[in-house]
Amino acid sequence: MMENNRSRLVVSLDDLRTWDALRTQRSNGTEVIRETRNLLNNPMEHLPALDKALRDTVVKIDSTYPAAVKTDFVRPFLSFSTSFLVAYALSQHVALDGSFGAHALNPRTLSARYLGKLVSVEGIVTRCTAASLLQKVFL
Amino acid sequence: MSVNGDGGDAGRHARYEDENIRIRNYTDFLESDVQPHHSKTKDTNPLCGAF
Numbered sequence: 301m302m303e304n305n306r307s308r309l310v311v312s313l314d315d316l317r318t319w320d321a322l323r324t325q326r327s328n329g330t331e332v333i334r335e336t337r338n339l340l341n342n343p344m345e346h347l348p349a350l351d352k353a354l355r356d357t358v359v360k361i362d363s364t365y366p367a368a369v370k371t372d373f374v375r376p377f378l379s380f381s382t383s384f385l386v387a388y389a390l391s392q393h394v395a396l397d398g399s400f401g402a403h404a405l406n407p408r409t410l411s412a413r414y415l416g417k418l419v420s421v422e423g424i425v426t427r428c429t430a431a432s433l434l435q436k437v438f439l
Numbered sequence: 440m441s442v443n444g445d446g447g448d449a450g451r452h453a454r455y456e457d458e459n460i461r462i463r464n465y466t467d468f469l470e471s472d473v474q475p476h477h478s479k480t481k482d483t484n485p486l487c488g489a490f
Contacts (some may be wrong), residue, residue: 311469319473335464346461353465 302358302365307391309354313339313398339396340403343418350394358392 302310316336323333339346358365400420407423 315473316468319468319471322471322473323467333464335468345458350465351454353462353469356462356466358449406462 301392302362308393308395310395310397311350313396313400317399340400340418342381342416347394347418351392354392354394396401 301307313336316339320333320336324331327333335346338352391406396418398420403414403417403419405414405421407421410419410421
């Protein structure tokens, strides 16, 4: 990621599972690490932590790397709020791949019981439209 | 003072501690040789060269 000056790191859930098992083994069973399960069941709390961990790791390796350098270039052309959004989009994030287990779904199996969970949905896109933000105007 | 039953300062501190533990755990994972090793074999993970 850093060599290619990219901002997204692909993390395999299989690697995370291996690490969970290693950590549990290392603690001689006194501590059971279930970060993969936590990430799948409670992504709202765990995904930002993983992103933050990635940013911390990147800064530890190369403190000059953060994407703020890129936003400095575009900032004069954008409003403050837009540059903030661009800075967030360009900062380092994590993408997940690997085995999602029971959380690997298709549009037919996607149901309300997966609300708030991390899922992988596989299907064929037959039609798509541009997403636009709902804008409210107060007069 | 407790607001919305969140336990006030103690609850906030506990949540902050939890967050720190999570970040520390994931940092350990990213810095461990588990993830980059797998990436090298797959040759799709661009961060592998950074470690």
